[in-house]
Amino acid sequence: MQKIISLPWQVPFGTFALKLDPLSLVFLFAIVILVVCSGLYGIGYLRPYKGKKGMGWHLFFYILLAVSLILVVTANNVILFLGAWELMAIANYFLIIFNNDQHEVRRAGFLYLMATHCGTFCLFLMFFLMANNAAGSMNFDVIAATNFSPIMAGIIFVLALLGFGVKAGFCPMHIWLPHAHPAAPSHVSALMSGLAIKTGIYGICRVIWIMKILPDWCGYVLLIIGASSGLLGVLYALGQHELKKLLAYHSIENIGIIALGLGVGLLGRTYNQPFLSAVGFAGALLHVINHALFKGLLFLGAGSVIQKTHTGNMDHLGGLAKVMPYTSALFLVGALSICGLPLFNGFISEFIIFMGLFNGLFNLPQQGIFFCGLGIVSLAVMGALALACFTKVYGTVFLGEVRAENVNIEDIRGRKESTSKWMIVAMMSLAGLCLWIGLAPHTMVNFTLVSGQYLSGKSFAVNEAEKLLIPLATIISVVLFLIVVFLGLIVLRRLVKGNAAPLIRETWSCGFEQFSPRFQYTSASFARSIVEFAKNILLFNRQGNKIMGAFPAAGNMSSAVKDAAEEIMVRPFYIRLIRLSRKIDENRNKYTQMYLMYIFLFLIFLLVWKIR
Amino acid sequence: MSCILVVFFALMILAAYRLSGMIQIFAIQSFVLGFVPFFMHADHLGLRDVALAVGTMILKGALVPYILFWAIRHVSMRSEVKPLIGFGMSVICGAVLIAGAFWVSSSLKLPGKVASDLLIPCSLSTVLLGFLLMVIRTKAVTQVLGYLVMENGIFLFALSLFDVMPILIEMGILLDIFVAVFIMAIVVNHINEEFEKTQGLDKRWAKMGESL
Structure with missing residues (x-):
């Protein structure tokens, strides 16, 4: 082919x-x-x-x-x-x-x-x-x-x-x-x-x-890279306040997941396990497609939000689901996909990579089992953290009230920038594809399995593909069944209690006199417990005074997560490089002729070297 | 014989005290260079040889020196040559380079047969001497002259491979055009002494430090 x-x-x-x-x-x-x-x-x-x-x-x-x-x-x-x-x-x-x-x-x-x-x-x-x-x-x-x-x-x-x-x-x-x-x-x-x-x-x-x-170490290296990129990517994402920066860190996480799949595939190929190898590669390749679909969808959704509100800072957003119903629904599809929840495409590829890793536990030598175990744990943690992260994103951006001061939801509704039909159509088609792969994975799984076998160089028995597809079909049908039951219960409740409008009352506000949207969880406070847990890796930095006493003065607080790779590895290197360049520059010869002489000497050197 | 003369004149340029003297010697060198094709293909003189010889004599023996004279008058330069190393020393350097060129060319492998044994070493020495001139003299006009001497060497080299590699001649013409532009730039920008010493990059480094 x-x-x-x-x-x-x-x-x-x-x-x-x-x-x-x-x-x-x-x-x-x-x-x-x-x-x-x-x-x-x-x-x-x-x-x-x-x-x-x-x-x-x-x-x-x-x-x-x-x-x-x-x-x-x-x-x-x-x-x-x-x-x-x-x-x-x-x-x-x-x-x-x-x-x-x-x-x-x-x-x-x-x-x-x-x-x-x-x-x-x-x-x-x-x-x-x-x-x-x-x-x-x-x-x-x-x-x-x-x-x-x-x-x-x-x-x-x-x-x-x-x-x-x-x-x-x-x-x-x-x-x-x-x-x-x-x-x-x-x-x-x-x-x-x-x-x-x-x-x-x-x-x-x-x-x-x-x-x-x-x-054989190549496969292990890929697994380690995958685990570290994935975990660090999602942890950094949790610490971000800027919507698109958060999504960018999630790209690193997903690249980590893909690297995990490739690592499993490579190990399978090295230890001559055709099925394991094809599954690993296929999972990675399917995740490539899936990530393109849902991350594209999420970035486009973020673009609509930023176009409408002129800001990507999540601590200033909120309640946009009332203003932008389409965008919020489509963003939700993307978020559910990236978290790897069943019925959406992210689940399919992560499931295949999981299958590969579990398969590796049984079919690989000792050190392979250790690394596959590591991969399973890190992939599971990634999934959980991604879920936390997108709960935070969806909750702060689309639910609740607007968090910025002096802006209310009607202002945003009244703005003339609107999400145009083109944008909705583009997002809808991506969301549709996410759902298609999530609900009917058969086509794409077989498609990527062919590529996986091509990469591994060996093919496996045809009926072995069923090992992947049958559990997938079971999970999807179980989840669909649960959803049907859930919808049935809602309908039943409506039938029993009638179609009365729900009562609207003020939220219980802990006895505070004035109620303000700033009481809500911000993106920082939502993620705080997780980020503080990993604050040594994330260079988490929190500044501000604690509120003390019965009548506290005005206080403020800010927190930020800094990229360890940038702060510890790249920046010092760059500063040294600049210093070195300056030093060289100070001792530099200022005559053009000198440079000509260097060329001249090198030319003679080359002539002598070549002819000798 | 005329090959030797070309090298000799190149050495003379190295030893010249005055700009005008240098240009005169260059003119004579180019004129002598024009005779080389006649000697090379004495038995079967083609139209191409004659055109090449006459073209060289007119272009390099007359036109380029004339423009150079005009240039130094136009921007009123002082006529001393500013050496970085002394005249005696530069002639000795030149002699060493010539010896090196003869040694190197003895072991060169060439694609075709050469008319004279002297042609390759002479051309190589001329190129090296021209380069040396560029290195050890500071004035803008001497740079141009060094370049032209180098180019004469390249011309000699091209002559030796005249039949095998025709493209070399065309490359020589391209170099001529470059020299013309070079001289024009000197005149237009009134560079009457030296090229500016290259500026320190301190400011640029500082800027880069800020940006990241």
């Missing part, structure tokens, strides 16, 4: 070779759906900017991004791949800095550009090592047909983890992600989170496919 197109191309070592195999098909599926939906959404979302910003450029880079994404996942040649990869990075950069009059946005764009180029450096090394091994051929098929020594395979795998991991947002390398995603316009954030970071995952899958035999 492959199609290869090959066209002549003038670039040295390059052929314009495209290949469609089951692996690229999965990513292509996600790309096509999300590009179309985000594009539709963009029509409505960008309407307020009409005439103020150059829409033509934005559209140009949007299409460029779409084309380069498609090229990245179908390229069958190293040079073409790297070209498309860079094109994608640049198009993405220009999409991020759409609001380039803001300092923060420019800074985020620059950070993104730096991070992606650091990653590309590793990719260059990796691909040239590969090509060197394959007698200079730059074709993926040819490289895949050669044998790698275990040390070489290990080096290439580590380079792939570094290079593609920056793009994917694996945990210590994720620092660009929480800055760049909130800076971009929402439909671009959806694309970045749903697709651009998935190209990193695609790269790792492609390397796994090329390297038919990898050392």
Whole structure:
């Protein structure tokens, strides 16, 4: 099941070779759906900017991004791949800095550009090592047909983890992600989170496919990366107050889940367990599609909220379900999906990864059992924390009352920016797909199982797929049955008690004289218990005076979570780098001639070296 | 013979005290260079050889020196050459480089047969001497002259591979155009002494430190 197109191309070592195999098909599926939906959404979302910003450029880079994404996942040649990869990075950069009059946005764009180029450096090394091994051929098929020594395979795998991991947002390398995603316009954030970071995952899958035999530690490394990215991602997400930044950290969490699946698949392949391997890979690939769908939906929903209220700070929002019924309902679908609850698509892929991990407990050697156990625990904790996190998001943004001072819900209702039909249609189609995969997983599970077998290189008996589908069908039917029972009970209550309107009374307010929306839980206070539990990892910082005595003075409190990877690893490194550069600059020669002399001496050195 | 002369003149430029003297020597060097194609293909002189020779003589022997003279008059430079190292020392450096060039070219492998054994070492020495001129003299015009001497060396090299690699000649013409632009820039910007010393980047570093 492959199609290869090959066209002549003038670039040295390059052929314009495209290949469609089951692996690229999965990513292509996600790309096509999300590009179309985000594009539709963009029509409505960008309407307020009409005439103020150059829409033509934005559209140009949007299409460029779409084309380069498609090229990245179908390229069958190293040079073409790297070209498309860079094109994608640049198009993405220009999409991020759409609001380039803001300092923060420019800074985020620059950070993104730096991070992606650091990653590309590793990719260059990796691909040239590969090509060197394959007698200079730059074709993926040819490289895949050669044998790698275990040390070489290990080096290439580590380079792939570094290079593609920056793009994917694996945990210590994720620092660009929480800055760049909130800076971009929402439909671009959806694309970045749903697709651009998935190209990193695609790269790792492609390397796994090329390297038919990898050392056994590679799988364990992937499992550890998955567990740490997932847990830290969701914990940081809990500590955020900004809606889109929170979603960005959830992308890191989901990348962790995908890495868990890939790790299981890789272990299965190393220890020659075809079913285990295919299930692991299939779970990861299905989660790629699912994450693209629900994270796209969530970012688009967040975009509607921000467009209407002009703020993404959750501590200022509230009660939007009354104003934006469609958006809130669709956001709820996305939130339920990302939490991995049954009937929605996130559940399906997480369930398959769980199945893989449990399967690993029985079929892997001792250390494999340990790591699979670790994976099971961390995946379960991730699910619970994600549920807490989205309870917080939905509760503070859509329920209750508006939390900002001097704004009430009628003000927001009266604003002329409204969620246009295009935006609703885009979100609805994504939500529909989430529900489709969640309710009828048969098609997509089989689709990704084919890709999983393609990645693992071995196929398993046909009837074994039933091991996945039958429990899934059972769970779905049980949950549906419970829902039917629940609805039946509601109907029964209506029949017995009649259709009387509920009584409306004031909430019991603990004896306070004046009632204010600020009494409500904020996003910070909701997550406080969990965040304080993990405050050593999260660099949780709380400032403010305690309220004491019978007649306390005015008080205030603020809390923030800082990214440990950014504060402990990257920033000190960057400061040292700047200091070093300054030192070099001070001792620098100020004559142009000196530089000419360096060139001259080097030239002579080269001549002598080459001819000697 | 004329190859040796080209190298000799390049050395003379290194030792010249005055700008105008340098330009005159360069003009003579280019003129001598124009004769090389005649000697090379003495038995079967083609139209291309003649055109090349005449073109070189007119362009480099007359036009470029004339423009350079015009340039130094136009921006009224002082005529001393500002050396970074002394004249005697620079000639010795040049001699060492020539010896090096002969040694290197003895072990070069070439794609085709060369008309004269001296051609490759001479061209290499001329290139190196031109580069040396750029390194050890500070004035803008001397930079241009060093560049032109280098280019004469490249021209010699191209001549040796005239039949095998035609594209080298075209590259030489491109270099000529670049030199023309270079000279124009000197005139337009009134660079009458040296290029500015490159500025310290302190301010830029400070800015970068703020931004992140």
